[in-house]
Amino acid sequence: MPGKKGLVCPVGVLTLGDAMTQFDGVLYDGRTAASHDVVVRFDETAVTIVFSDGRTDHWPIKSVKRVASPGGMLRLQPDARSLARLNINDQDKRVWAAFREACPRRLRGRDFAIAGLMVVAVVPVVALILAITVLAGPMARSLPPGIEAGMGAAYYDGVTEFWPVCDAAEMGEARAALDRMTNAIAEHAHDLAFDLVVQVVDADIPNAFALPGGYVLITDELLMLMDSPDQLAGVLAHEIAHVERRHGMVMFVRQMGLATVVDILFGGGAGVTQQLVYASIDLTAFANSRRAEAEADALAVSYLIDAGIDPTGLAEFFDAIHELTHDHDDEEGENGAVAWIDSVISTHPDTQNRAQFVRDRVADTPEAAGAAVFPSLNKFEWHALKTACPGDGDWRDAL
Amino acid sequence: MSDENAFEATSGPATPPGGAEGASSVDDGVALTFGQTATARSICGLTLTNAILLVLTLGFWRFWARSRVRQHLWARTTINGEPLDYTGTGVELFKAFLVVVFLITLPSLIGFGVLFFLFRYFLPPSAFVVVFAASYFVFILFTYWLLGLAIYLVQRYRLSRTSWRGVRFGLPGSAKDFASAFLGYLLLLVPTLGWSAPVMDIRLARRFWGSAVYGDTAFEFEAPDGKSPVSGLYGPYALAWFGSIIALIVAGSVSSGIVAETGADLASPAPGAAELAALYGGLFTFLVVSSFTTLFYQAALMRRIVGCITIDGVRFSHEATTLGLLWLYLGNALIVVFTLGIGVPFTHVRTLRFVVHRLRAEGKVSLATIGQNPDSGPAIGEGLADALDLGTI
Secondary structure (H helix, E strand, C coil), X not given: CCCXXXXXXXXXXXXXXXXXCEEEEEEECCCECCCEEEEEEECXXXXXXXXXXXXEEEEECCCCEECCCCCCEEEEECCCCCCCEEEEECCCCHHHXXXXXHCCCCCCHHHHHHHHHHHHHHHHHHHHXXXXXXXXXXXXXXCCHHHHHHHHHHHHHHXXXXXXXXXXXXXXXXXXXXXXXXXXXXCCCCCCCCCCEEEEECCCCCXXXXXXXXXXXXXXXXXXXXXXXXXXXXXXXXXXXXXXXXXXXXXXXXXXXXXXXXXXXXXCCCCHHHHHHHHHHHXXXXXXXXXXXXXXXXXXXXXXXXXXXXXXXXXXXXXXXHHHHCCHHHCCCCCHHHHHHHHHHCCCCCHHXXXXXXXXXXXXCHHHHHHHXXXXXXXXXXXXXXXXCCCCCHHHHHC | XXXXXXXXXXXXXXXXXXXXXXXXXXXXXXXXXXXXCCCHHHHHHHHHHHHHHHHHCCCCCHHHHHHHHHHHHXXXXXXXXXXXXXXXXXXXXXXXXXXXXXXXXXXXXXXXXXXXXXXXXXXXXXXXXHHHHHHHHHHHHHHHHHHHHHHHHHHHHHHHCEXXXXXXXXXXXXXXXXXXXXXXXXXHCCCCCCCCHHHHHXXXXXXXXXXXXXXXXXXXXXXXXCCCCCCCCHHHHHHHHHHHHHHHHHHHHHHHHHHHHHCCCCCCXXXXXHHHHHHHHHHHHHHHHHHHHHHHXXXXXXXXXXXXXXXXXXXXXXXXXXXXXXXXXXXXXXXXXXXXXXXXXXXXXXXXXXXXXXXXXXXXXXXHHCECCCCCCCCCCCHHHHHCCCCCC
């Protein structure tokens, strides 16, 4: 096709072979919807239009633009802003040659320049997203604790609707035991902004998590899994570390900030691009989650050592989790690709690595060895805790 | 005779005022026929180019992509063999996006955030909840009003950038009035349990088509048989309304059946496969059962609305059918899903073909007497629609 549509013709071109070749056309002058039968000629300075009553009109070739057509015709407008249109039926194929000679091909500059600009504009956008990711931590940590406490209280009320708290009556002596363990660990935290509220909840899955504002929830099913109080101490220390570092709030600020920015910039339409952008945001969320978990593990070990509790309990806990979730059958043929995907979308680092990390730390720390003598709770306290709100283990059927 | 009018320096043609001289006599008393030649193949190349640029620019190219798709589609839609022209540009859409982000979206977010913290700290908890809920409710209402505004403004932009035979369309009239009416009718759906929907659809269509113009000639919206435009719609709507109830019941029983079979716990905060199956099974059943009756009403509505549109002695009609709409929506949904969104332009082609191939016009119009619309429409467009995720061609 000669002359890309939208092309503005440059000046000074080859002389037409037969300047008198003329073509039949229909003109719409942009003043009324009436059509005008005309005869059209091309030369290097203008498109000449001759009406049936002899009047002529000239469209300077410099500003003439070709317009999209349904096929079978050459369609022109006198300049970019005019609504007037000239249709020339292309049954006489010489019309294309005539037009091409008058208005030679040139790459459409403007639209692709815009595209180029935008590819460059991607850089500040990416910088903004990175900034939010990095600044979310300091921002969340500088938020007044009252705000986080309020949010946490709301979450707490919501979660405990579904997973009822094992209340004081049911806990009995276990309450004092749990509080003693909590205080023993929390004393060695560096900078706790909240008063810790540690509860056992009745749920149907084993889990432990820290909510914003200092709430730590441990499910009865998880307690059931533990063989020794030091394992519980390890998990508790890990959650207290989350509270100290305000990971929940950091995640919230980061994801909210990113979601808002991304929605403003990229919202408004369906498509692969949107999904790719959201997916990459999700992936970074997972990576940050893993980093937070690793940080909590490291802090937990230091709390435990300072408190005189053997951190090996935490490693044993990870071993137990690994045993439960690890499918022995495909251990030999573990697909490298599947393992990589799992590692990328997982919110926690690999369990075996976590256990190894703890053991390495213990091996590196002389003080840790001495702590093995005194477990974090005595036999009676541990028994009280395990029997206060026992889980039923139903979730194992789903594994 | 008038060679003194043939200047080289001007950019416009120099016809005498009125333009009737020299006009083809074919223009008096013309019947209208519609054609559409865009195909999946014709739009394929453009779709791929746009897809690549969209990815490279993280989606910023969407404004130019949209404009180019419309240029392609409009140029392949013909009335009496003469194509429509789309004169909008990506720059206009981009500017509108910037305006909305900096003048509406960001200020709203910041304002709302500030208000939230002020309320949280200076009000006692009980009052805070009430005030927050009330202001959130007001905010929702405002958003729906904005939606109505966006709908009207989007069409105003689009019509002002559409021309045929060199004469542009237009949508004058008050967008704010339309938005208020939109919100009002929307709220009316609640006390009437949805039975006011046909009235809403028709009244909003009248506001729209009663304002639309082609050149200096206005469209009008009135029923061909002299009856109220809403008449004839309550039957299909009743079918759709009861159909939805039945669909809800059937979906509920399907969902309960799945829950009974798998022991799913829908109240659990940790939903698993069983809960998802129960939910999506119910949703899917609802869609399948209700789609026939809903689309029956949609087809009747479309036929009725188009049948009420007239301009300068020409009356339009449309042959939309329930099965036709079902095929259109289902096909479009499948295309979007299986091309991961890249194939959206193909759905535009299908939709356009559906609209145009079944469109008819009766009567004759005198094209020579239709003059240009002096109002060139808004300078920029669709920013609000983009912000509110209003999806259209």
